[in-house]
Amino acid sequence: MGAKKPALHFVRRQVARILRQVLAGNTQHRALASIKSLVYKPSIVAKKATLALICNTLKYLPVIKDIVHSVGLLQGRKNKGQDELFYVLTHDLLFEQEILPSGKEEIFVLSRKAALRAAFVRLMMKKNVTEIDGLLPTESRQLQSCDIPRYVRVNTLQITVDEALEKLEELGAKVDELLPDLLVLPPGTDLHDHSLVLQGSIFLQSKASCIPAHVLSPDPDWEVLDACASPGNKTVHLAALMKGKGRVTACELHKKRLQVLQDTVKRAGANNIQVKHQDFLKLDPNASDYRKVRAILLDPSCSGSGTTVQRMDHLLPVANDDPEFQHDAQRIDRLASFQKAALCHALSFPAVERVVYSTCSVNQRENEDVVQSVLEHARSHKFKLGTVLPNWPHRGLPVFDGAQHLLRTDALRDKTDGFFVALFVRERSQTFEQQRKRKSSEIEERKTKRKKKKQKKLN
Structure with missing residues (x-):
């Protein structure tokens, strides 16, 4: 006592x-x-x-x-x-x-x-x-009872999924059904001090946050650009998907956030990432450093309204006083203007074949409205909307023809952050569908091998 x-x-x-x-x-x-x-x-x-x-x-x-x-x-x-x-x-x-x-x-x-x-x-x-x-309040009770699993992304630059699974299996870890490098653990599992986290072998990252890099799906030898990179979880995810090959250029404008990005890259052991203290909007698409970029991940500043549960902002008194507390119209308009400018800029890089636009926002103004506003510009550069994770049941809000290609996640429904993802594919690129089918086949093959291994272990 x-x-x-x-x-x-x-x-x-x-x-x-x-x-x-x-x-x-x-x-x-x-x-x-x-x-x-x-x-x-x-x-x-x-x-x-x-x-x-x-x-x-x-x-x-x-x-x-x-x-x-x-x-x-x-x-x-x-x-x-x-x-x-x-x-x-x-x-x-x-x-x-x-x-x-x-x-x-x-x-x-x-x-x-x-x-x-x-x-x-x-x-x-x-x-x-x-x-x-x-x-x-009823809405407050719903959010507070939302038991979101603990997701961890395996950093395959350091450790295989099977090795990570074996080390975390006693905690109830399972491989996610959708994303092959993501493990799912029971809600409330605390891994902040776990050795795998501290050494960068696994990253505490939500399921929704892992989707954009998978959708971009860059080939290992490509040059890729992460436009607004800090804190760097998606950046190092791209590096891992590229098997440590090719090059990922990670841009971050703000100095303090740049340090966070550099720390993340170092912890991941991602040697194919080049960090730049640079404003993405000021990059010259035709400069020698960028004219060979084949894919761009654009996850720009947003309201963060989809991360309410993760950040626990729903616990703040102001959230109970005003359910729309994150939906300040002027702030959203400013963010949407920047998001549109950044997306148009991403679509202007001459060799780019794929652009993924994602936000951790649930606001239509930052999501479907931004995508719709750039469609004409996208078409002028020979881009069309690709279907994001075709098997995902929840699509974009039906506010324009083509919104069915977009993807949305929801905290209460999907047990992860609220995210929005759009994919732009250059029409001259004939290999995207073939690559997507090949990767789906590889995922199924790994699942089959894992099941056989588990069955053999039980026998």
Whole structure:
């Protein structure tokens, strides 16, 4: 018990600091940093307990605030900087977690224990519910109960899929049915400190995020351009699909993000990637460095509205106050203008055969509308829309003829991030369909071999 007191005391204050940082983004209708990125900083200890407590406190924060203010818990207190700690302590009190008098804040909350619990009961009676989840909005309950599997992409530059599967099989890992280099583990599996992650043999990457590189499907000897590359997960995925051959040029305009990109490339051991501190829109398609580029991956800045669950932005109070909190019209219009300009520029490279445009957004304005706006320009350069993963059941919104070629993913429905993917294929390229069929055949062959190997092991 002696070790438990200071541990809880410290974790709660750590959670309160993170909560303060997260709530600071409310005025911008966006978290200043994702909850996970704040929790998984090197300075944070007891990460699993910290993540659980911050998520649960945020989940029930509207209820907690209602109760705290109804009993005047924060009134008359001089140090307003401790509000978040009182929210955390009230959370633990409501959920009957042990609170010991290890600090003056704990002592004060314990002195108001009866009043806080009575206020909770009154609120439940007022709302005519029998459990605390009944106090949450329906949409919020759906998102918060969305158990997304832990996906990990195998970095085949360092390790084979079968080798990774063998090392992670005891954790329940299975090979994804759609993407052959992706492993699926149970929701909540924590691999952040796993040796395979630290050495770059596997990457913690959502299923949706792995789709664009697979759709681009560059040949090993090609020259490929990743237009907006940081943090680099898709960049190193391309390098792996090319078996470490050819060349991937990765562009990143922002200096801080450039360092993240370089770190990712180094960790992956991808020697066929050339990182450039460069604005993609200022590249000359006819310059000697780019006139042989055969494929371009364009995953530009977007609203990120599809990563709500992954970032845990749906836990922010502003999301409960305004369900459209990420859909600020002016911001979306600015992003869409940049996205359209970048896509037109990508289609202007003389030797390019395939361009993949993807976003982690669910907004039509950034997705179907952008694609539709460049169709005439695309046709002038002999491009047409290719069908993205034909077997995927969920297509683009039917807002123009051809939207059935596009792909959408949804967090609740597909148990991954909300993503949008479009593929442009130059009509003079006759090999794309043959390459797609060949790769599908190779995937099926690997699946068959894996099943036979598993059966042999069982026998």
